[in-house]
Amino acid sequence: MSVAYAPIVRALGSETALVLVALAVLTLDFIIGRKREVAKRRELVGAVALFGLALSAVPLVGQVGMTNVLLPGETLVVNPLVIIFKFVLIVLTAVTVLISIDHDIGTHVGEYFAMLLFGAIGMLLLVGTEEFLTIFVALELTSISLYVLTAFHKNSLRSQEAALKYFLFGAIATAFLLFGLSYIYGLTGATNLRDIGAALAKKGTDPLLGVGLLCVLVGLGFKVAMVPFHLWAPDAYEGAPTPVTAFIATGSKVASFFVLVKVLMVAFAGAVGSAYWGAFESGWAMVLGLTATASMVLGNCAAIVQRNVKRLLAYSSIAHAGYILVGLVAASSTGATAVLFYVIVYAITNLGAFGVVAALASRAGGDDLEHFNGMAKRAPFLSLLMLVFVLSLAGIPPLGGFFGKFYLFAAAVECDAEMFGLLWLVALGIVMSAVSLYYYLVLMKHMYVLPAKDETRIATPGHLKMALAFCAAGVVLLGVFPEPILALLKALVVRL
Amino acid sequence: MDVCGVSNFNVFPCVNDPYLTQYLFVAVFVLVAVLFPLVPLALVRVLAPRKPSPTKNATYECGLVSKGDSWIQFRAGYYLYALVYVIFAVETIFLYPWAVAFGGLSFGAFVAMMVFVLLLVEGLVYAWAKGALDWK
Amino acid sequence: MTIVFLTLSAITVLGALLAVTLRNLVHCLLALVLFFMGIAGHFFLLKADFLGAVQILIYIGAVAVLILFAIMLTRNISGTEGGRGSLGGAWWLGVGIATTLAGAMCVFVRRSDLVSKLPYGATEEGVVKEIGKLLVTDWVVPLEIMAVLLTAALIGAVVIALEEEKKR
Numbered sequence: 001m002s003v004a005y006a007p008i009v010r011a012l013g014s015e016t017a018l019v020l021v022a023l024a025v026l027t028l029d030f031i032i033g034r035k036r037e038v039a040k041r042r043e044l045v046g047a048v049a050l051f052g053l054a055l056s057a058v059p060l061v062g063q064v065g066m067t068n069v070l071l072p073g074e075t076l077v078v079n080p081l082v083i084i085f086k087f088v089l090i091v092l093t094a095v096t097v098l099i100s101i102d103h104d105i106g107t108h109v110g111e112y113f114a115m116l117l118f119g120a121i122g123m124l125l126l127v128g129t130e131e132f133l134t135i136f137v138a139l140e141l142t143s144i145s146l147y148v149l150t151a152f153h154k155n156s157l158r159s160q161e162a163a164l165k166y167f168l169f170g171a172i173a174t175a176f177l178l179f180g181l182s183y184i185y186g187l188t189g190a191t192n193l194r195d196i197g198a199a200l201a202k203k204g205t206d207p208l209l210g211v212g213l214l215c216v217l218v219g220l221g222f223k224v225a226m227v228p229f230h231l232w233a234p235d236a237y238e239g240a241p242t243p244v245t246a247f248i249a250t251g252s253k254v255a256s257f258f259v260l261v262k263v264l265m266v267a268f269a270g271a272v273g274s275a276y277w278g279a280f281e282s283g284w285a286m287v288l289g290l291t292a293t294a295s296m297v298l299g300n301c302a303a304i305v306q307r308n309v310k311r312l313l314a315y316s317s318i319a320h321a322g323y324i325l326v327g328l329v330a331a332s333s334t335g336a337t338a339v340l341f342y343v344i345v346y347a348i349t350n351l352g353a354f355g356v357v358a359a360l361a362s363r364a365g366g367d368d369l370e371h372f373n374g375m376a377k378r379a380p381f382l383s384l385l386m387l388v389f390v391l392s393l394a395g396i397p398p399l400g401g402f403f404g405k406f407y408l409f410a411a412a413v414e415c416d417a418e419m420f421g422l423l424w425l426v427a428l429g430i431v432m433s434a435v436s437l438y439y440y441l442v443l444m445k446h447m448y449v450l451p452a453k454d455e456t457r458i459a460t461p462g463h464l465k466m467a468l469a470f471c472a473a474g475v476v477l478l479g480v481f482p483e484p485i486l487a488l489l490k491a492l493v494v495r496l
Numbered sequence: 497m498d499v500c501g502v503s504n505f506n507v508f509p510c511v512n513d514p515y516l517t518q519y520l521f522v523a524v525f526v527l528v529a530v531l532f533p534l535v536p537l538a539l540v541r542v543l544a545p546r547k548p549s550p551t552k553n554a555t556y557e558c559g560l561v562s563k564g565d566s567w568i569q570f571r572a573g574y575y576l577y578a579l580v581y582v583i584f585a586v587e588t589i590f591l592y593p594w595a596v597a598f599g600g601l602s603f604g605a606f607v608a609m610m611v612f613v614l615l616l617v618e619g620l621v622y623a624w625a626k627g628a629l630d631w632k
Numbered sequence: 633m634t635i636v637f638l639t640l641s642a643i644t645v646l647g648a649l650l651a652v653t654l655r656n657l658v659h660c661l662l663a664l665v666l667f668f669m670g671i672a673g674h675f676f677l678l679k680a681d682f683l684g685a686v687q688i689l690i691y692i693g694a695v696a697v698l699i700l701f702a703i704m705l706t707r708n709i710s711g712t713e714g715g716r717g718s719l720g721g722a723w724w725l726g727v728g729i730a731t732t733l734a735g736a737m738c739v740f741v742r743r744s745d746l747v748s749k750l751p752y753g754a755t756e757e758g759v760v761k762e763i764g765k766l767l768v769t770d771w772v773v774p775l776e777i778m779a780v781l782l783t784a785a786l787i788g789a790v791v792i793a794l795e796e797e798k799k800r
Contacts, residue, residue: 005772026622030622114787115787134777137774137777137778137781141780144784148787206744207743208741208744211737515679523636579790582690582697582698585693585694586694588689589690590767592760593682594764597764600765608772608776611776612775612779615782616783618783619786622787628790628794
């Protein structure tokens with residue numbers, strides 16, 4: 001049996017580059033570590049990591065010509081959609097690195113950036129596969145890196161507690177995922193998403209398929225933090241070092257949602273069911289319809305009472321998982337397009353928001369709402385950026401968040417043109433968006449209206465401002481000119 | 497496959513399968529291993545006279561009175577050793593089938609496994625350099 | 633076969649139950665080892681010798697030791713501190729959920745045609761050789777990801793377990 005390894009090496013160009021950079025970063029920090037200050041090390045090592053990320057984007061350019069190549073063992077996929085998402089993930093990681101350089105992450109600097117890169121590798125692989133075994137290992141690589149990163153504030157009890165909770169919930173979710181996969185493999189004899197789809201189309205429904213599908217939904221539902229698998233999110237988001245929170249809330253969500261879309265649309269296209277009002281049919285659309293409802297209601301209502309900004313954003317991200325699920329429930333290519341578009345917008349927005357929190361909280365003495373009082377005077381530029389991010393999260397036009405949400409809801413309405421069966425879900429989503437406006441405005445009130453105790457200006461380094469301004473520009477651009485990327489995604493999703 | 501003529505050994509009615517017959521020996525070993533300590537313990541309980549006293553019930557420690565609790569807390573250093581061990585035990589299970597199939601594999605397959613091993617060696621070098629293996 | 637299966641299952645379930653109900657953590661670990669052994673036995677019974685051996689090597693050989701060391705790092709090993717049993721007050725809830733799920737699974741498995749469809753993968757050359765070949769050919773990508781994963785786990789574990797370097 002001979003296998004051509006050359007295409008595998010070519011398809012794994014970015015990942016290989018990142019592994020090498022991660023190891024280089026470790027070694028570099030080990031060599032220079034004893035001589036320099038921590039801040040200096042962060043700058044140096046962070047710069048190398050950034051350079052490596054830029055380098056890892058190069059092989060993607062070379063892959064543009066390759067379309068839908070299924071490589072030996074059918075473990076890897078290269079197509080334009082995958083390349084776009086790999087690129088997005090690399091950019092998200094780069095911004096996370098930029099935020100981290102400025103943040104106190106303890107003395108294990110090299111390890112921090114190496115783990116960040118390992119996590120990114122896992123996400124890239126997660127996006128670049130259509131095979132369950134690879135999905136599983138890549139998901140584990142991502143998760144383990146994130147568990148470790150969450151525990152990086154070694155002197156903070158909250159960070160340790162967060163990591164433990166995240167790890168325990170994650171381990172159980174993984175067990176569910178694997179258990180479900182074993183049944184799906186047993187029923188279909190395949191681990192490749194397309195083969196599973198074909199096998200399931202041939203055979204009728206089987207009760208164990210339901211069990212397997214449900215377990216897979218539990219496992220992936222944990223990663224995207226949808227209710228009722230969200231319990232880890234607020235604690236992990238609050239306790240983790242803020243750049244890590246940003247990474248968990250954006251990179252891992254983008255990758256997980258991408259996988260969720262692929263798994264459901266390709267492998268389980270035959271088990272959709274329906275969440276149409278009055279015409280419920282068992283299947284993943286129904287399950288996701290219910291979890292979307294729960295996520296939107298619980299996320300938004302719980303966010304109202306939060307006093308901590310990171311916790312508030314955590315509940316807001318649970319709510320956003322709910323909105324995104326609405327697009328999935330539509331179970332159409334329009335829905336999938338909307339989901340992918342919104343995930344990108346959401347990731348850029350949230351990365352920016354957590355970036356601002358990371359930059360300001362360490363200098364303002366904490367990340368409670370009170371610490372952000374009068375921020376508009378103390379750090380006008382970052383406050384302005386925060387305003388953009390928060391308004392985008394709330395869904396105010398003409399920002400990216402508005403159009404993203406609009407397409408999600410439009411897809412849900414469109415998918416049943418006669419009866420508008422998903423109108424109930426859309427209506428709920430709109431009502432809940434209005435609720436969300438309240439707590440976003442509370443945050444803005446603290447930043448723009450309430451007076452600060454200490455009016456000193458907060459100075460932030462230029463690279464941080466630039467990274468966050470880049471995010472804000474992305475949010476505005478995706479809002480003003482959503483058409484090109486939307487059309488591109490749509491054309492690619494149809495071919496999925 | 498007739499293993500020492502026990503394939504007709506009919507204690508477990510369905511074990512005519514040569515595959516399972518091999519493991520019959522293991523089963524017998526396990527049974528003996530369990531009975532071996534249990535039988536004397538049971539015999540002692542039945543036969544020996546019992547007149548307990550505080551001195552007799554005390555833990556025997558070379559004739560000295562024992563001090564403190566026997567459940568002591570270990571140093572975290574031990575934990576790191578066990579952890580490194582787990583990682584390399586997992587590596588073994590990948591290496592073993594590869595070694596069995598080695599004869600029929602291409603050069604690319606060899607390189608693939610070397611990459612696997614090198615990555616893990618790098619982890620070991622890291623742990624070593626970081627002093628995780630130092631006995632402090 | 634049925635007798636063997638039932639005996640192994642009894643051992644497995646007993647081990648699992650003891651592992652969550654015993655008070656002394658070291659005893660719990662020993663019960664867990666019993667459970668692992670039961671699972672390994674099931675693998676052998678299913679003619680998956682390699683998996684059975686892996687189960688013994690990894691779980692009983694390595695993971696159990698790791699758990700033992702982890703237990704030795706904690707206080708209150710003998711379970712004498714604290715009032716309630718290890719299951720807490722809501723044990724009946726857990727038992728209820730477990731029984732319901734197990735019952736539902738029994739019904740599902742019986743109604744499914746899963747069992748008749750499962751292929752048995754052993755060839756003339758033996759399972760291990762087949763696994764070895766597949767690992768470096770069809771499944772080479774997951775294999776390399778495993779390597780990165782194990783490296784990341786090792787580095788992560790060392791970072792978490794090592795004491796913080798002195799601040800400079």
